[in-house]
Amino acid sequence: MSAVRAEGFVPPGPGDFNLPPLGPDKTFEFMGQTMYLGVTKPMLQLVLAAVLVFGFFYVAARRQAMVPGKLQYVGEQAYGFVRNSMGRDIIGSHDFMRFVPYLFALFFFILVNNVFATLPFIQFPTFSRAGMVYALALLSWLIYNYVGIKQHGFVGYFKHQSVPAGVTGPILALLVPLEFISNIVVRPVTLALRLFANMLAGHLLLILFALGGEYLLLHADAVIKPVGILAWVLFLAISFLELLVQFLQAYVFVLLNAMYISGAVSEEH
Numbered sequence: 001m002s003a004v005r006a007e008g009f010v011p012p013g014p015g016d017f018n019l020p021p022l023g024p025d026k027t028f029e030f031m032g033q034t035m036y037l038g039v040t041k042p043m044l045q046l047v048l049a050a051v052l053v054f055g056f057f058y059v060a061a062r063r064q065a066m067v068p069g070k071l072q073y074v075g076e077q078a079y080g081f082v083r084n085s086m087g088r089d090i091i092g093s094h095d096f097m098r099f100v101p102y103l104f105a106l107f108f109f110i111l112v113n114n115v116f117a118t119l120p121f122i123q124f125p126t127f128s129r130a131g132m133v134y135a136l137a138l139l140s141w142l143i144y145n146y147v148g149i150k151q152h153g154f155v156g157y158f159k160h161q162s163v164p165a166g167v168t169g170p171i172l173a174l175l176v177p178l179e180f181i182s183n184i185v186v187r188p189v190t191l192a193l194r195l196f197a198n199m200l201a202g203h204l205l206l207i208l209f210a211l212g213g214e215y216l217l218l219h220a221d222a223v224i225k226p227v228g229i230l231a232w233v234l235f236l237a238i239s240f241l242e243l244l245v246q247f248l249q250a251y252v253f254v255l256l257n258a259m260y261i262s263g264a265v266s267e268e269h
Contacts, residue, residue, distance in 0.1 A: 016204075107250055114126075158180070
């Protein structure tokens with residue numbers, strides 16, 4: 001290890017995800033970090049993901065043939081997956097259809113942005129930037145609270161979310177604040193952190209194995225060089241694992257959205 005340390009290998013860190021703007025930029029310091037003002041690569045990826053999702057499903061749904069072709073079939077299966085497993089099965093058959101467009105667009109928008117992490121020539125997870133994930137979480141928070149207030153009224157909704165059904169007595173003094181914090185305050189934070197942390201940590205691990213393997217092969221002693229090859233093998237293995245994680249994180253994010261909506265419109269807490 002001393003032979004490796006002597007070369008001064010600098011491991012990747014969260015600062016590697018703070019990409020500078022494309023073109024002219026302005027910088028400022030915030031909490032010890034250099035921040036940038038301008039259009040960045042993750043911003044362009046958000047736009048690209050929206051265009052790809054809209055373009056694919058527009059083309060897939062354009063013909064609407066009775067006997068679907070391959071593209072229409074893929075589009076219908078994708079729609080059915082979100083509609084049934086995250087819409088009808090979670091929200092319920094009475095209310096789910098009005099939320100399907102949102103859940104459908106949200107799932108594939110997140111999925112495409114996640115897949116950007118392993119897509120050649122892009123290779124950056126859009127949602128490794130916390131601000132972008134919190135924007136989605138805020139949108140989700142506004143939607144399920146809005147539909148809950150519309151369903152139960154302002155006071156009725158907060159009572160619905162804060163007072164557990166069938167519980168009475170002094171224990172409510174403890175449970176009501178906990179339920180309010182859990183259901184109203186903490187949800188968007190945990191929703192965002194789950195997606196952000198997984199995308200950041202997974203890509204950070206890939207960078208570590210890729211750069212670490214290269215460094216060992218080029219700069220380490222001959223005895224240690226085979227470890228560099230092992231690091232690259234692990235890099236490839238983790239890349240395939242990350243594809244699964246990227247799908248699961250999109251699925252979990254939208255599934256939790258559906259659960260929150262279901263809890264907001266339900267008659268019982």
